[in-house]
Amino acid sequence: MIYYDKVSKVYPDKTVALDDVSFGIEPKEFVTIVGHSGAGKTTLMKMLIAEEWPTDGAVFFESTNIHKLSKKEMSKLRRRIGMVFQDYRLIPTKTVYENIAFAMEAIGRNDAEVASDVPHVLELVDLGHKIWNFPRELSGGERQRVAIARAIVTQPDIIIADEPTGNLDPVNTYEIIRILQKINELGRTVLLTTHNKGVVDTIGGRVITMERGKIVKDDRSGRYIL
Ligand code: ADP
Numbered sequence: 331m332i333y334y335d336k337v338s339k340v341y342p343d344k345t346v347a348l349d350d351v352s353f354g355i356e357p358k359e360f361v362t363i364v365g366h367s368g369a370g371k372t373t374l375m376k377m378l379i380a381e382e383w384p385t386d387g388a389v390f391f392e393s394t395n396i397h398k399l400s401k402k403e404m405s406k407l408r409r410r411i412g413m414v415f416q417d418y419r420l421i422p423t424k425t426v427y428e429n430i431a432f433a434m435e436a437i438g439r440n441d442a443e444v445a446s447d448v449p450h451v452l453e454l455v456d457l458g459h460k461i462w463n464f465p466r467e468l469s470g471g472e473r474q475r476v477a478i479a480r481a482i483v484t485q486p487d488i489i490i491a492d493e494p495t496g497n498l499d500p501v502n503t504y505e506i507i508r509i510l511q512k513i514n515e516l517g518r519t520v521l522l523t524t525h526n527k528g529v530v531d532t533i534g535g536r537v538i539t540m541e542r543g544k545i546v547k548d549d550r551s552g553r554y555i556l
Pocket of ligand 1: 346
């Protein structure tokens with residue numbers, strides 16, 4: 331479904347963020363990409379939504395070279411990818427309901443669809459009781475659950491969660507991982523990046539270890555070797 335073919339990325343200041351990276355991801359896989367800060371994880375994820383261009387190599391989505399898509403085709407592909415970030419990126423002046431509604435409206439869903447889907451997706455992340463609260467009234471873990479709800483409400487095929495637990499304590503971290511696993515069980519592909527050993531131990535599953543822009547291990551049984 332996704333294939334990185336000998337991808338390298340050298341930033342204009344000559345930083346080598348990715349160095350000849352090749353690997354594939356099958357539909358419905360749960361893949362954790364682990365590595366120290368600066369290893370290249372975020373750059374790797376940005377390639378998938380064409381936020382960064384490879385210096386060498388190519389990234390394929392269902393056999394299409396992502397970086398050769400037209401603007402229109404790219405925006406169509408982006409709708410199939412839900413993003414979750416370490417800093418949540420919620421709109422502070424909107425309620426939980428409005429934050430999620432906003433993502434649906436952006437892709438043309440009508441009021442009736444919004445009214446039926448938002449409560450449903452909030453139940454999935456156990457936050458139905460916070461629907462009318464503002465982000466500032468929520469804990470970090472709750473904010474991240476809203477961000478996940480927003481990412482999945484448009485029913486993307488792939489969820490990219492880039493360091494989603496970076497600001498969270500162990501209890502909330504576990505909760506976020508559990509929710510991502512549940513989403514994966516519902517049939518979505520999940521790509522998670524983390525530098526946290528505890529997170530990797532919790533998940534099991536396939537773990538790709540990165541070091542200085544290279545994949546140094548691709549382990550289907552989920553062990554952390556840094
Ligand atoms: P990670 O997500 O594993 O922390 P990144 O992909 O963010 O790694 O970064 C990989 C390397 O590329 C780091 O050395 C980082 O400083 C560098 N880098 C990231 N973005 C840029 C940029 N826009 N310009 C120059 N260097 C960058």
